[in-house]
Amino acid sequence: MHGSNAVIMLLDLAVARYPLYLKHFWQPLLYVFLYVLFNGLYVAAGGTDSYGNHHIYEVLNYKPLGNSLILLALVLFVFLPLIFAGQLGWVRLFVRLSPGTLPDHPARPPTSHPHLRQLLAPAAARRQHAHLVACLIGIIYDPVVAGEEGAELANGGLGHRGGGRRGIGWRSEAVIEGREREGEKGAKGGWQAIHQHNGSGWCKKRTWACMQVELRGRHRKRRHTRGDVFDTWKERQGRALG
Amino acid sequence: MQVAAALGFNNEYAGTYFLYVTYWTCLLQAAYLLLAFVAVAKFPAHKPLYRTCWCLRNIVAPASCMVAGLYWSLIFPSNMTTDF
Numbered sequence: 001m002h003g004s005n006a007v008i009m010l011l012d013l014a015v016a017r018y019p020l021y022l023k024h025f026w027q028p029l030l031y032v033f034l035y036v037l038f039n040g041l042y043v044a045a046g047g048t049d050s051y052g053n054h055h056i057y058e059v060l061n062y063k064p065l066g067n068s069l070i071l072l073a074l075v076l077f078v079f080l081p082l083i084f085a086g087q088l089g090w091v092r093l094f095v096r097l098s099p100g101t102l103p104d105h106p107a108r109p110p111t112s113h114p115h116l117r118q119l120l121a122p123a124a125a126r127r128q129h130a131h132l133v134a135c136l137i138g139i140i141y142d143p144v145v146a147g148e149e150g151a152e153l154a155n156g157g158l159g160h161r162g163g164g165r166r167g168i169g170w171r172s173e174a175v176i177e178g179r180e181r182e183g184e185k186g187a188k189g190g191w192q193a194i195h196q197h198n199g200s201g202w203c204k205k206r207t208w209a210c211m212q213v214e215l216r217g218r219h220r221k222r223r224h225t226r227g228d229v230f231d232t233w234k235e236r237q238g239r240a241l242g
Numbered sequence: 243m244q245v246a247a248a249l250g251f252n253n254e255y256a257g258t259y260f261l262y263v264t265y266w267t268c269l270l271q272a273a274y275l276l277l278a279f280v281a282v283a284k285f286p287a288h289k290p291l292y293r294t295c296w297c298l299r300n301i302v303a304p305a306s307c308m309v310a311g312l313y314w315s316l317i318f319p320s321n322m323t324t325d326f
Contacts, residue, residue, distance in 0.1 A: 002264065005310070006307045016299070018296045027300045031301045049258060058320050
């Protein structure tokens with residue numbers, strides 16, 4: 001009885017998902033305080049234990065009143081809070097081991113920082129790393145490949161907002177070269193491909209890799225328009241002609 | 243067994259069952275386990291029952307550990323000293 005009940009309750013704390021809060025410490029404190037009050041009143045009224053002694057517990061016989069009060073204070077304000085805090089830690093341990101099983105204790109991300117969180121989340125990190133590799137491929141191959149295929153690769157690699165290292169609002173060298181080669185027909189690449197895909201210059205998804213590219217200055221944080229592309233192409237054509 | 247002892251069928255603690263915090267805690271624990279079983283088996287969405295179980299659990303869990311700790315640290319050594 002003096003131990004097995006505690007073990008049962010520790011097992012119950014481990015498996016049951018009742019929330020346990022520090023603010024509920026008043027409940028066991030009130031329970032123990034009520035028992036102490038009962039004990040004191042019973043002894044003061046001349047009650048005896050099962051052996052005829054004028055106390056219930058020998059260590060709490062109130063003969064030296066000071067010692068009994070010190071013992072009660074230690075139990076109420078030191079021993080009991082320590083037990084409660086230990087049980088809080090015990091519950092938190094098992095909640096951590098089985099996250100998401102309690103609405104008040106949802107599965108906590110490993111960090112609150114969005115970039116680190118995505119890096120640490122395995123599936124998300126795999127996706128983002130694959131996307132980053134695609135970005136790098138697009139950046140590397142953008143000035144090399146020409147025409148629609150090159151622009152698609154570059155735009156696909158970056159996911160949105162124009163192609164490759166030229167970034168938003170700029171036609172890549174490859175696309176410009178392709179348009180120049182094809183003359184009036186034009187080549188669908190870079191901005192045009194994105195525009196046809198999304199209906200605007202903005203991408204509808206903001207992924208980690210794209211934001212990283214943006215932070216490194218590869219992208220401009222403004223909406224690119226058809227005018228930007230045309231002007232750039234015209235400027236380049238004008239420089240070539242002039 | 244707890245009920246039988248409380249009613250005085252146990253000669254050793256007849257009439258003095260409710261004096262000890264151990265048995266207070268035992269009774270509360272029995273009530274908690276019974277109510278928790280009923281709540282899970284019969285009334286899984288019964289809010290007052292759930293709150294009662296929650297409150298009882300908050301009391302019984304630290305109290306049972308406190309009883310065990312105090313018994314083995316204070317009561318049991320003093321009993322051993324008396325016996326010998």
